[in-house]
Amino acid sequence: MKIEKNRVVRFHYTVSEPGQPPVESSRDREPLAILIGHGNIIPGLEAAMMDRVAGDSFEATVEPGQAYGERREGFTQRVPKKHIREPRLAPGQQVVINTSVGPRAVTVVKVGATVVDVDLNHPMAGKSLQFQVEIVDVREAEPVEIEHGHVHGEGGAQH
Template identity: 85%
Template sequence: MKIEKNRVVRFHYTVSEPGQPAIETSKEREPLAILIGHGAIIPGLEAAMMDHAAGDSFETVVEADQAYGQRRDEFTQRVPKKHFREARLRPGQEVMLNTAMGPRPVTVLKVGATVVDVDLNHPMAGKALQFQVEIVDVREAEPVEIEHGHVHGEGGAQH
């Protein structure tokens, strides 16, 4: 079965910047399970998966505009210190900031007495990413998965 919209795909991946060591891999844990066509992964990786099938392995480079976007120097914000769980914040530190739209990775720029200046760009913004992908399996999505926009059961939501 080939990968296309509204199919569930379980896959392993290793990601790096081209020519650099791996940043992250799923090889030591369960495969990632996603519902294709519902924004679960970066657009360039999802596009590269299309028409592949279980058992396929491939490598692809995803340019920044199809990954985490271009860096925007003006994409900074001053946030009250009380919104951070970490007791000791320091410039350059990557932390999760809870926002109205869910957790968001940010980089600390400057720490003041009561506020913290953060860079809201994703840490991988502006970077091309090289992926090594192994498709483990592909199946039709259940109607409830399509309705909810995510995978249920093994590798997905358990509700």
């Protein structure tokens, strides 16, 4: 079965910047399960998966515009320290803050007595990403998965 919109794909991946050591890998855990065509992974990786089948392994380079976007200079915000749950903060540290649109990964720029300046760019913004991917399996999505926009059951939401 080929990968196309409204199919569930389980896959392993390793991601790095070209020529650099891996940043993240799923090899030491269960494969990631996503519903194709619903914005659950970066667009460039999803596009590289299209028309592949279970058992395929491939490499794909995804440019910033199809990954986490270009870096935006000056894209910072001052946040009250009480909104960051980390007990100790230092410049360069990555933390997650809750926003009106959900959790967001940010990088600490400056720590004050009661406020923290954070860079709102995604930590991988402006970077080309090299993926090594192994497609584990592909199946038709259940109607409820399509309705909810994500995978249920093994590797997905448990609701």
